[in-house]
Amino acid sequence: MTALRARVTALRVMVFGAVLATGLASAPGLRAEEPQWRHGLSLMGSVKYPADFKHFDYVNPKAPRGGVLRMSAEGTFDSFNAILPKGSAAAGIGLLYDSLMASAYDEISTEYGQIAEAVKFPDDFAWAAYRLRAGAKWHDGTPITPEDVVWSLEKLKDLSPQQAFYYRSVVKAEVTGEREVTFRFDQTGNRELPQIVGQLTVLPKHWWEGTGPDGQKRDIGKTTLEPPLGSGAYKIKSFDPGKRVVYERVKDYWGDTLPVNVGQNNFDEIRYDYYRDDTVELEAFKGDQFDVRFENVAKNWATAYKFPAVEEKRVVLEEFAQRGSGVGLGFVMNLRRAKFQDPRVRLALNYAFNYEEVNRTTFFGMYERVNSYYFGTDLAAKGQPAGTELEILQEAKTKGPVPEEVFTKPFANPVAADQTQERNNLREALRLLREAGYVTEGTRLVDAKTKEPLRIEFLINSPTAERYVVPYRQQLAKIGIDLTVRSVDASQYSNRVRSRDFDMIYSGWGQSLSPGNEQQDHFGSAAADRQASSNYAGIKNPAIDYVIQRVIYAKDRAELEAATRALDRLLVWNHYVVPGWTYRFTRLARWDRFSRPETLPYYAEPQFPTIWWWDAEKAAKTGSR
Template identity: 60%
Template sequence: MAFTRRRLLHGGALIAAAPAIKVLTGASSIQAAHAQAAPAGLKWRHGLSLFGEVKYPEGFKHFDYVNPDAPKGGLVRQIAIGTFDNFNPVVSGVKGSIASEVRLVYEALTAPSLDEVSTEYGALAESVAYPDDFSFVVYRLRAEAKWHDGKPVTPDDVIFSLNVLKKHHPFYGAYYRHITKVEKTGERDVTFTFDAPGNRELPQIVGQLMVLPKHWWEGTDDAGRKRDISATTLEPPLGSGPYRIKRFDAARSVTLERVKDYWGRDLNFSIGHNNFDELRYEYFRDGTVALEAFKGDQVDWRTENSAKNWATAYDFPAVKDGRVILEEFPNRNAGVMQAFALNIRRDKFRDPRVRRALNFAFNFEEMNKQLFYGQYKRINSYFEGTELASSGLPEGRELEILETVRAEVPAEVFTTPYSNPVGGNPKAVRNNLREGMKLFKEAGFEVRNHKLVDGKTGAPFELELLSEAPSTERIMLFYKPSLERMGITVSVRTVDSTQYENRMRSWDFDVVGNLWIESLSPGNEQREFWGSQAADMPGSRNVVGIKNPAVDKLIERVIFAKDRADLVAATKALDRVLLWNHYVVPQFTYPFHRTARWDRFGRPEKMPKYGLSAFPTLWWHDAGKAAGKRS
């Protein structure tokens, strides 16, 4: 399920024929739902979980991790890096630079629980039903769900949203491609039919659908111009969510205001959330400038991604006297693969020996010492930091799954535990470079006049390391000399975010730094990350360009896992095969979310297990702190 997240002709007729239907119901709708005549065999439930039972009982008032009495009010100023020229999320994958804050204007059919794995409760939807074979799903909208203009959210809005996202957005086109039919099947009911049974994740994926107002997008703006959902726009959009755009300065800042009469404010999925009256996002082109703005109290909160900054940049008076709080929150909600991604659409990377050789040139240990103050650890899995990460040799259920693709995967999958080369001292570095050169030679390359060239054509082996940020650039600059010692001609190029995004969309790169966030219950998004169909799709997240039948088969095993144990085994098998194909040069990770804040905010006493800092969603403005801590 991405981190990023399933035929019905006449309402109850086909539902009655389904043996075991599960229904999700929000607390405000339970009595109404029970008062409705339920078709024979229908079992009402109030939550969706990929495997097992939900934590919260029917009729729960709010999540355990919120403060239901959190005060409302105040302003919080946050940092956004880059720029924006678009408020239309439908085309964010192919046109313009989206202001990511627009996500708070819209809502999905369901909302996630932050202290459960792969579990969701109703938001725009009041209930959901699906059969045991997961061949279709029915969502019932809440009667009280309203757009900010007071009009109700309707099945037509849901259908419209799915269709335009599939048509115009590459990621959603892939993510929702298993939905073959969507139709209105009741006054507030929408039915989604899938291309095949057995995919247990699809009902929840449908629940994550961002719902857009059909009447607004098909209408005209204040100037009388017809809106075009296939184009970028800076017209503040109509939404149904807890916030709306109050004002903006293109490419510089966006301010959202809390919708005081928000329809969902007293429902269980919303209580204790969205406590600030205003959310302001200040855009910075440069992280260093953003840091200085934080130090100068121009913004309130900062997430720190630089180990160097964390170690050296917060020694200023406001930290010493307690006006600024530094805090790390454990990352329990996701795994990660951060790596140098190699574009295997290009011939130079076709041979896995070449790709492995590039890993031998990466001296992580010395980089960690010189650049990161020893804070990081090397990544050894595509699901690093979770129980899904493979290790040792395959056994049990994982081995059984791998046997089904034995002839299609590297032999080392079965014989050798995966590990990255270890550097850190001159002898180890020399040995690693020697092993790398050996692999290049086996792949048909040789050194001539101190340059690595193709042994047949004499063409030099050249690499461009493409970056969009100084923080990535310095990692690439550290990597560059080791590559050059192998005779590789290397250039490091840093471009602005717009140019970078355009080059990524057209796959115009050799090597980039990339990050894949993995949920604790991987599923259909794996096709988007590593599946053959996504490899040539502009804007997809298959950055590497993987087209591997064995990988495709293992992805399907993950998606169609029967239980949690089967999912874990299938994911480990997928992980192992990805590692031994050497598609990337793994980088490093840190198991905590580093944050710095001006001490003028309150937060729940019990924080959610899988919510990181949950800022600003669960926090609130503390007037007492704000008054007492100012300089």
Template identity: 50%
Template sequence: MTVGRTILRSMLVVAAFAGGLQAVFADEWRTTSSLIGESKYGDNFQHYDYVNPNAPKGGTLNSAVLGTFDSFNPYIVQGSAAAGFTQFGGGLLYDTLMEQATDEGSVSHPLIADAYKHPDDYSSATYRLDPRAKWHDGQPITTDDVIWSFQVLKDNSPMYSRYFENVTDAVAISDREVEFHFNQKGNRELPKILGDLVVLPKHWWEGTDATGKKRDVTRPTLEPPLGSAAYKIVSFKPGSEFIWQRVPDYWAAKLPVKIGRENFDTQRFSYFLDDNAAWQAFTKGGLHDIRPENSSRRWNTAYNFPAVQAGDVIKQEFKTASPEPMQAFMLNTRRPLFQDRLVRAALTYPLDFETMNRTLFFGSNTRTSSYFQGTELASSGLPQGKELEILEQYRDKLPPEVFSQEFKLPVYDSPQAERKYLKTAVDLFAKAGWVIRGGKMVNAKTGEPFKFEILGWNDTDQVLSSPYIANLRKIGVDATLRLIDQTQYVNRVNNFDFDVTISQLGQSDSPGNEQRDFWSSKAADTPGSRNYAGIKNPVVDALVDRVIFATDRDDLVAATHALDRVLLWNYYVVPQHHRSVVWMAYWNKFGIPEKQPTYSGVDQNSWWIDPDKEKALAAKYKSGN
């Protein structure tokens, strides 16, 4: 189960197991769902303990966005959705059945649904709708909306399709209750994650637009859809600006998950062609109020402009406790060039993380060595116990190193390291049938050069790729970087039209059904899935199912260790790095709770505009701040 850590980490985090507790309370209505024991709030959840429940409403949050948009339908592969929409979850416009907690992993609280239940064999789940839930046009959110949304998303969204693969149908069993049926028992996560279902307005999508044309939920649209959440679209200029307005009579404003949050009256998104332009807008003020920073160099060297020196722009680090994502060069094994495991292993050794961290990242980053970094789910050492039992079933189909060696990435910790690891890469290439001739890595039989392109879209991709490309060229590999605009990039990645690209795969404390979207053979052939590497491996498919149908927490940990180890030893990606903090800089116009959620690091929705600070900034800088 996944959820975003910040607006930059589209899709990270949630859910773990507590099998005993689930069985004890099976088929009883519960208001807070958790798979890792009870929520810290128990049955008396009034509001998050870090928010200011009396936070004032008002003001405008200005944000910069890169690229452009051409659609208000984020749940299909076609089109680029506008800022505020998300592929998973409801974004600013729609509510979900339940809302994932910001301060606890694997916990969800009521939203459209006020409770849920399931039998002890996990063969179905029932959600009960809050009778107060309504659309912005005043019509109630109904079981028909839920059922229709489930089918539409399963048919059209690659992400939801994999997520709910074991859900066969949804039926109304009363005017407030929807029962979801599963095709297999024992999927312990599935009853809970159905709370992540975004509910769409059936009556609106099946209606007609102002011209009388019937709407089509399977196509992009620039007609502002009807919503149910805290914001609605008030205006937009294609490719340049998008404005959301807070709904004053939002039906869920007094629910515990919303108290003290969603405080900005207006959210304005301005579009920029590249990050340098967005950076300049931030330094001047008025168009970009809060800047999450990914660049180590900029964080350490560029925040010295006058507004910072005057204390009007503040830099702050927010520590996180959630699992770290796998950021990596994704090797597209749909390409014949990357189908040999030895070749993929060879491509791992030229990445000199230590020098990059020292010279480019100011020592801020840590090498990522697991797909489940920062959790007990990360494999280590040699397989043993239950993990070994699982892997033994597939011994003849796995690399022998899985059983005999601890997986370790190269460490460039001495002047001799480069020579050592580049030689290792050359030796692996040789075993795969590639040799150096005339300074070029070529196929020993055909003479075909080993040549590939890294596809990117911003300056960060260039920073990450250039040192790697330089080392690859030292062993004759003709690697290049191509930067294209964001819209082209999204379309090409969605259709797997790349050799190598850089991406992140976020995990949770309790991996489950979303693993199909990352690794399954079916996802490899599904445009828009997150199986960027194109993995088609029967053992991986079997281990994914083993994770999904784990019988308890210990079983889940062992199965995930096995999956992690098999993925690592198959070298589907070249791992990069992570950082256990969120860097943010912001104009000093906000009221911020003293505490922020340590799990996700920061909850920007808990901030509010301080009118006096905003007025002072506007006068000083003569801007929109």
């Protein structure tokens, strides 16, 4: 999962309490209650870096620049429009743009100014104002303006249902000064909102409303293969539609010396070549057709990297710890389908999955099974609820259904360490299914009333998924459930998941160390029927909605942790997924042509390629490309 890469995607941020980021110096005599301009914002109290910091500790400020980095992507692309939910945007398109704020990866949920030099907001978080840098400009030399910021937010909300949901509490953005834009919110007390708008990708209004080379007016509501104007460290140099896109470093990049950028963006060119599937991509890497491969398949890591270049140490295999995020994932059932409405059916499907056998035979014993939606973090529920967590759960029970097990025991997956346990698990699965109204007729499990067989279609977009789906199909067949595997290409898969046209998929949710408003998109009732939301399962539970609000409006870190653990219990005990597996390291295979700082960011190793650089001496030893 991509995301499941993380690039988990965008770092979630919140600001707690009165102890916030140190800011730019305030004028003498400023009233205490008047908002002060700040250079950074953090969840954890004071920010690490002062207003006059020169660069992040995890970069090499003297990193050499040059070289071409060759990356890979799977499938194809048909657009350079990064904000539309339709179409397939080109890999690396985010290199073109800067945001108001930039994340620090050696701190939890902390941001510093990029396009914006400062931010301020009142104690009740009813609004937030950002002051733009005087030198911020687009690649054509035009200044980045507050009007660009306002227009970008409006277009994101107009054209992307997911972004409209994410920014729905931002009811207005307005120009309030020559270089100032103010966002107004529809609520108070939501400490995350100032930093949510700080993550906004700013787009050039004048370019998108202008005329293209063909003489036609551009339309940001449509896909396009015209290279767009950006403001970031890179721009598009060339491309072959659907096959390749090449980015080149902007030599006069306006933000090159900003503290949040020093020591980064060191490659002269970054090239993405597209491959039709993972098998072809792996062979291309072995043949030195591209430089770096993030390996997500345990079998490949164990068996596929035994070729001469590895033995000669011209290819380096490394693993990097994942500390800055957690994950919840598994076989996601579509609750919009009647057959998955009964939680006993969902639990039975977990009992029928022999994870231990799959991990042994397919994953080479490398993985851990997930038992939390925040697995790998201190936010995962443990033991029995107590204190504030228990109080939150008791209050949630007055809002909607809460399984009794939430209060009585910690969640654990069924285990099938041997054949006896496997048979016992299958018996328990059958017992649950019969309680839910199914009976066995011949070799099939059917609904006792309608006589409809229990059939499940598992939607996949990669042949590698068959390695764990096929054993699951064999297990389900033992109790009379017919599981079919439907393999489609990446574009079809995205469209079907977006439109909720599936029974079951393998997917999940990347989680930061500071959950917040995004939980509504993951698990909230309002997102269940909205296409392109990350509420893949279609969860509609008022008890969960209530606890999500407790997460968002937590007054301090202790309450946030208690509320998140309460949410975790509700999610796992409702059996919305058959829990999957994870590996708490990032596997990176690379041709030895690059170097990196001695100290990598603690919460985001390896940060490739952002803080790495081309090493000409190593490249000469490794061989020509």
